Amino acid sequence: MAYYAIAPLLCALVQNELYMHLYINQVYAGQSTNQLVVITSSQPQGFGITVINDWPITDGANTVGRAQGLHFQSGQTSEKWYTSMNLIFEDTRFSGSSLQVMGTIPQDGEWSIIGGTGEFVAAQGIVEHNVIQEAGGARTYELKIHAFYTPMQSSGVGAYGCNSWKLGP
16 A cells, blocks of 8 residues: 555645655566657657656555656757656555646656546646666656645535635625
8 A cells, every 4th residue: 555644734625735655667678668669769869759658656565556648858959858647546545546747757856746636636736756776777766746636525615615605795
């Protein structure tokens, strides 16, 4: 089971805060690759190469989801990879929920959380990612996820509480 912590914010049942500590396993070379080059390039620095990925997300021991999306070489003068992917959760607690992220790879940095589904509706936040191991055509990323989201069951807050609208006089 993935480590996570959820803390309701000041307006209870309106927005939750999420912390997760997970790992992504990318295999870019060899027999067991979990990505596919769909567009190649003859340009300098490989400009325009496009790759589809389906990387497992683990909590260190167990697979808890998949990182599915694409990344492409977006730099003409240096190696810059842009990514857009869904972190799709398959474990029991968040099964069917996802976070939509975008940013740059493979070096250490941050991805923006620009949305979510299921438990993580309207998510926004950040994913800190660091390469913690690279060998033999494989790379392991450590992910530190920090997000805010609005659970769907919270839409019934009334009595002019948080995020409520009063119509009329």
